[in-house]
Amino acid sequence: NAGVTQTPKFRILKIGQSMTLQCAQDMNHNYMYWYRQDPGMGLKLIYYSVGAGITDKGEVPNGYNVSRSTTEDFPLRLELAAPSQTSVYFCASRSGGQPQHFGDGTRLSIL
């Protein structure tokens, strides 16, 4: 049972580099989410999607981009990495009205 799969699990970037965090789910869920969690803090919603081709901003979208070309995949793009984006990133998915299923997280450090 794959569920929600995030890659990579760990990454170190230099300031100004770009990268894409991958998220895939095999449960045919409509809704997908990206959160970040800073040390000692709660989860902040970056972007979410209610279906293929539809994305919406969350609480902290600046510095990130997303796309949802398929139901299964919801990649998160960092174009110009900044130290403030050092965090743990969680992807989640769900069906309408149901709880979210989370991936294991991507631990990203920007130096």
Added chain:
Amino acid sequence: RKEVEQDPGPFNVPEGATVAFNCTYSNSASQSFFWYRQDCRKEPKLLMSVYSSGNEDGRFTAQLNRASQYISLLIRDSKLSDSATYLCVVNGGDNQGGKLIFGQGTELSVKP
């Protein structure tokens, strides 16, 4: 006002104690409510959904008060393994039905 706000914690309790967590939400149109637990920066895991009539799962009881926009979680007979951060989650409601917002979490530490 934050969209979802929880007791700041941390809560330090002895084994066997009963502990209650509170959560308030700002969007009166919200329809879905959940409690999650998170262990030491691992991914959050669903503890229980919260229903209007209240619901119980073993030692855990969740209550929802729509009029006061308030959710609670009661843990009876606390175990060492209950030590974690408890997260209140609410959906955005109305045209934000897909948007799920987390509270900042309440940390629980159960001591022998």
